[in-house]
Amino acid sequence: MLAYFCNFKDLNMRKTKKYEPLVELIFRISSVMTIVAVGFIVLFIISKGVQPFLSSNKEGTYSFVKFISGLEWRPNDDINKAQYGILYMIVGSLFATGGAIILGVPISIFAAGYLSELANEKVKKIAKAGIMLLAGIPSVIYGVFGLGFIVPKIKEISPMPQGQSLLAVIIVLTMMILPTMIVIAENAIASVPSAYRNASYALGASKVYTTIHVIIPAARRGILVGVILGVGRAIGEAMAVVLIAGNVSGGIPTSLFEPIRPLTANVVLEMSYATGLHSEMLFATGSILMLFIIGINLVLSRIIKRMGKY
Amino acid sequence: MKAKTQDKVFKGIMLFCTVLVLSLLFLILGFVLIKGIGLIDMHFLTGDFDAKTVYVDLQNVDGLNIEVAPIEYDTKDYLKITSVESGSSVLTGISNGESFPLKKGDILRRIEDKNTVGMTVDEFNSLDSQLSGSIRLKVTRPGEGIFPLIINTLSIIGLSLLIALPVSLFSAIYLAEYAKKGKLLDLIRFTTSALSGIPSIVFGLFGMLAFVTTLKLGFSMLSGALTLSIVLLPTLISQSEEAVRRVPLTFREGSFALGATKLQTIFKVILPNALSGIVVGVLLSVGRIVAESAALVLTAGTVALIPNTVFESASTLTVKAYTVAKETGDIALACAMGIVTIVLIIVVNSAVGIIRKFDKMSKFK
Numbered sequence: 301m302l303a304y305f306c307n308f309k310d311l312n313m314r315k316t317k318k319y320e321p322l323v324e325l326i327f328r329i330s331s332v333m334t335i336v337a338v339g340f341i342v343l344f345i346i347s348k349g350v351q352p353f354l355s356s357n358k359e360g361t362y363s364f365v366k367f368i369s370g371l372e373w374r375p376n377d378d379i380n381k382a383q384y385g386i387l388y389m390i391v392g393s394l395f396a397t398g399g400a401i402i403l404g405v406p407i408s409i410f411a412a413g414y415l416s417e418l419a420n421e422k423v424k425k426i427a428k429a430g431i432m433l434l435a436g437i438p439s440v441i442y443g444v445f446g447l448g449f450i451v452p453k454i455k456e457i458s459p460m461p462q463g464q465s466l467l468a469v470i471i472v473l474t475m476m477i478l479p480t481m482i483v484i485a486e487n488a489i490a491s492v493p494s495a496y497r498n499a500s501y502a503l504g505a506s507k508v509y510t511t512i513h514v515i516i517p518a519a520r521r522g523i524l525v526g527v528i529l530g531v532g533r534a535i536g537e538a539m540a541v542v543l544i545a546g547n548v549s550g551g552i553p554t555s556l557f558e559p560i561r562p563l564t565a566n567v568v569l570e571m572s573y574a575t576g577l578h579s580e581m582l583f584a585t586g587s588i589l590m591l592f593i594i595g596i597n598l599v600l601s602r603i604i605k606r607m608g609k610y
Numbered sequence: 611m612k613a614k615t616q617d618k619v620f621k622g623i624m625l626f627c628t629v630l631v632l633s634l635l636f637l638i639l640g641f642v643l644i645k646g647i648g649l650i651d652m653h654f655l656t657g658d659f660d661a662k663t664v665y666v667d668l669q670n671v672d673g674l675n676i677e678v679a680p681i682e683y684d685t686k687d688y689l690k691i692t693s694v695e696s697g698s699s700v701l702t703g704i705s706n707g708e709s710f711p712l713k714k715g716d717i718l719r720r721i722e723d724k725n726t727v728g729m730t731v732d733e734f735n736s737l738d739s740q741l742s743g744s745i746r747l748k749v750t751r752p753g754e755g756i757f758p759l760i761i762n763t764l765s766i767i768g769l770s771l772l773i774a775l776p777v778s779l780f781s782a783i784y785l786a787e788y789a790k791k792g793k794l795l796d797l798i799r800f801t802t803s804a805l806s807g808i809p810s811i812v813f814g815l816f817g818m819l820a821f822v823t824t825l826k827l828g829f830s831m832l833s834g835a836l837t838l839s840i841v842l843l844p845t846l847i848s849q850s851e852e853a854v855r856r857v858p859l860t861f862r863e864g865s866f867a868l869g870a871t872k873l874q875t876i877f878k879v880i881l882p883n884a885l886s887g888i889v890v891g892v893l894l895s896v897g898r899i900v901a902e903s904a905a906l907v908l909t910a911g912t913v914a915l916i917p918n919t920v921f922e923s924a925s926t927l928t929v930k931a932y933t934v935a936k937e938t939g940d941i942a943l944a945c946a947m948g949i950v951t952i953v954l955i956i957v958v959n960s961a962v963g964i965i966r967k968f969d970k971m972s973k974f975k
Contacts, residue, residue: 320873327788330780331798334847337840338801341808341816348819410627418624427632429959434635436955438901439810440932441948445638448645448941475634482631508617511624529807536809538904539932564811564904571818571908586815593812597804 342590349587352384352580359577367584372550373566375578384581386588388552392466392560393589395553396541397534399470404477405527409516411478412485412523417511435479443543446472451544458557464546467556472540477530484529488522489515521607525600532596536589538564563589642952646945649754653715654946657755659914659930663719666703666710666747674700674738678731681717683750689718689726689734703747712749720748756947758916762831762924766910767899769835769920770842771892777839778846779888783876785847786854806844813841814908822909831917831924834910841905842895849894853887854880886969890962897958900951903928927951 351357353364360379370385415424450471455463492515500510516523546559547569553560566585574582668674675698681690691714694700700712718726721737722745729737789795817837827833857880865875881888903926911923912933925933931947934940 320871323873324784324788327780327784330777331784331789332794333777333781334801334805334843335797337843338804338808340820341812341840344816344819344824345812407627407630410624411631414621414624414628418621419628427628429963430632430635432959433952433956434631434638436897436901436959437638438903438928438931438948438951438955440903440928440935440944441642441951442638444931444935444941444944444948445641447935447939448945449637449641475638478631478634506613506617508621508624509613512620532807532809536811538809538811539907543932543935564809567811567815568904568907571815583815583819586812589809590812593808594804597800597807600807601800601803 342594345583345590346587348580348583350584352577352584357577357580359580362577362581367581368588371552373561374549375570375574375581377576377578379577382577383550384578384584385550386563386566386585388550389561389563389566389585390588391552392545393535393562393564393592395466396469396473396545396560396562397531399466399556400473400477400534401527401531403470403474404481404530407474408478408481408485408526408530409523412482412489413511413516415482416486416489417515418507431479431482434475435483439476439537439540440543442472442476443540446540446544454557460557460559462546462559464544464559465557466545466553466560468544469541469560469562470556472544473534473537476537476540477533480533481523481526481530484526485519485523488519488526491522492518521603524603525607528596528600528603532593532600535592535596536564538562538568541565542568639952642945642948645942646947646949649942649946650949653752654755655760655950656757657715657753658751659753659755659758661750661753663748663750664705664710666700666705666712666749668699668703668745668747670702671699671741671743671745673741674698676700676712676738678718678734680731683717683752686727688750689729689731691716691718700747712747715752717750717752718747719750722746754943756927756930756950758914759925759927759930759947760950761916762910763900763926763928766831766835766838766906766924766926767896769831770838770899771895773835774839774842774846774895775892778843778891779850779881781843781847782850782854783880786851787872787876787880802844802847805840810841810902810904811908813837813905816840817905817909827921829909829911829913829923830921831910832920834906834924834926835920837905837909838899838902841902842898845894845898846891849891850884850888853884853891856887857883886965890965893958893962893965897955899926900954900958901928902926903932907932 352359352362353367355361362379362384367384367386369387370383371388372383372385373389374381374383376382415427419427446468450468451463453463454465454468458465496514496518497510500514505514541562542565545562545565547561547565548559549561551558563585567582567589570578571582675695676691677693678689679692680687682688691712693714694712703710703712720726721741724737726734785795785798789798814837817833821827821833821836822829861879861883862875865879870878906926906929910925910929912925912929913923914925914930917924927947928951931944931951934947935944
């Protein structure tokens with residue numbers, strides 16, 4: 301009797317044993333696909349991006365120092381006439397991102413605080429659907445909106461002949477990073493333990509006072525995660541900014557009304573037709589952009605790891 | 611007293627910021643709607659994007675039996691077909707050996723050897739009554755319709771999901787059901803979150819280098835779909851993993867107790883019960899692809915035609931909206947395309963909301 305059951309069980313096991321390890325292997329291979337993808341992306345882009353700085357490169361060699369410190373981008377088939385300097389683009393990207401963060405962070409913290417702590421359920425629900433929609437609008441549409449609405453408005457007040465400017469980029473980027481930052485800040489605020497609130501109320505503090513002085517400071521790490529994601533989105537945004545930045549061929553911006561050429565815009569503008577050294581210089585631009593993104597991700601994972609300890 | 615005013619000030623600021631964010635939403639939606647709505651009609655939704663000018667041969671003509679109205683096209687005055695009677699000979703038109711029935715909206719450029727520039731409706735009618743036998747027309751079918759772009763968008767959605775969904779599901783199953791804590795799992799977690807932080811333009815660069823040039827797929831729908839399938843991995847994996855994890859342990863125990871193996875449990879018990887979460891992941895991916903442009907412009911190209919094979923270039927709606935805005939500065943056309951994408955995204959968002967609301971697993975939370 302016992303043997304029968306054992307046999308039956310064995311039979312059952314054998315029937316599945318044949319393919320189960322194979323299927324599990326497929327699962328396992330699938331699970332490392334993200335590692336493979338990230339590995340390939342970094343490897344492909346950086347290996348192409350360092351080519352122009354190697355003396356053995358068959359497309360010609362360009363000095364890395366001139367690349368990273370140059371203030372002019374003038375592609376030319378004649379390598380002696382070409383200028384591939386991206387310092388002014390790095391500065392432009394950083395100014396635009398910094399501006400968007402300075403504008404966006406306070407707005408998103410206050411809005412998240414209001415929605416999470418003070419708003420009633422109905423307002424909260426509608427506002428959240430709106431913010432979801434804002435997050436889902438394609439970046440091209442933001443760019444078209446910037447080009448058709450913000451750029452003409454800036455042109456009216458600008459001392460410069462065109463409205464495409466650092467200011468236009470900052471405004472549009474702020475709009476684009478608000479939803480991410482608000483959603484993450486709101487989650488962080490909502491997950492502050494209610495003991496904090498109750499203790500504050502017990503001390504006689506009002507709801508608004510508690511939100512500003514207790515809840516938001518307690519949620520600061522979560523809010524910081526949102527801010528860093530916002531930085532990542534702003535510095536990597538391409539299609540919206542290329543329509544409104546002006547994309548000048550040189551010069552560090554000295555005022556908000558001056559046009560810039562962000563790193564991403566440089567790649568989008570010329571990648572489709574660039575060849576030879578010019579194309580490799582665009583991959584070098586992409587590599588610099590990727591270094592920024594890698595840096596942002598490392599900071600992010602460190603913060604999230606530290607958050608786990610609390 | 612002081613505390614109270616401080617409260618009021620802070621509450622005011624917080625309310626102001628919330629209202630500001632929502633008014634930005636209305637501003638952008640309103641702008642796109644006002645600028646673009648005028649262009650949206652049946653021709654816009656069902657027509658070709660590129661204008662097409664052809665010679666059309668008609669047989670057995672006895673008058674064209676069409677009505678026309680003057681229209682300005684390409685800075686000249688032509689005649690546009692406003693209605694076609696049933697049985698009209700223009701419905702049997704042949705162009706380059708292929709059937710090319712004329713329809714409402716087509717522009718007559720030339721009738722036999724007579725140019726229609728500046729022709730009045732009366733002049734046309736008197737000319738029309740003399741037409742008989744075989745005649746040749748030069749006709750322009752105006753573009754700026756988005757039908758091929760919609761088809762391309764849907765095809766790229768399908769193709770990308772076909773590649774990304776199985777990989778993501780298997781990966782999610784492994785992470786939720788098999789993986790043990792360790793360095794490899796940490797690395798998987800890190801790369802998944804890193805992948806979601808990589809900007810589209812970097813994916814575009816990678817896709818161009820890996821698929822377009824190295825694998826020699828060229829600017830094609832396949833290159834675009836392969837690139838997007840990587841873009842989709844983090845969303846699909848994390849949504850599916852969460853869905854798998856939310857299936858209660860008791861379901862697994864019940865299945866094991868009935869003698870099912872781990873694999874049978876996964877495919878017959880866990881996956882069906884995780885379905886709604888997986889569908890949410892798929893819908894979020896659809897939204898992502900509809901909105902995507904930077905990664906596609908460098909991989910799938912900008913040709914606004916429905917390709918015959920996946921190895922040909924295929925522009926999606928959003929990619930074309932970008933090229934229109936960038937190259938012609940036609941804000942109205944870009945906004946009209948924007949309206950269609952925003953409607954698609956609202957549909958996707960609402961579907962996600964509905965599924966989450968009726969998700970039966972949520973009661974086990």
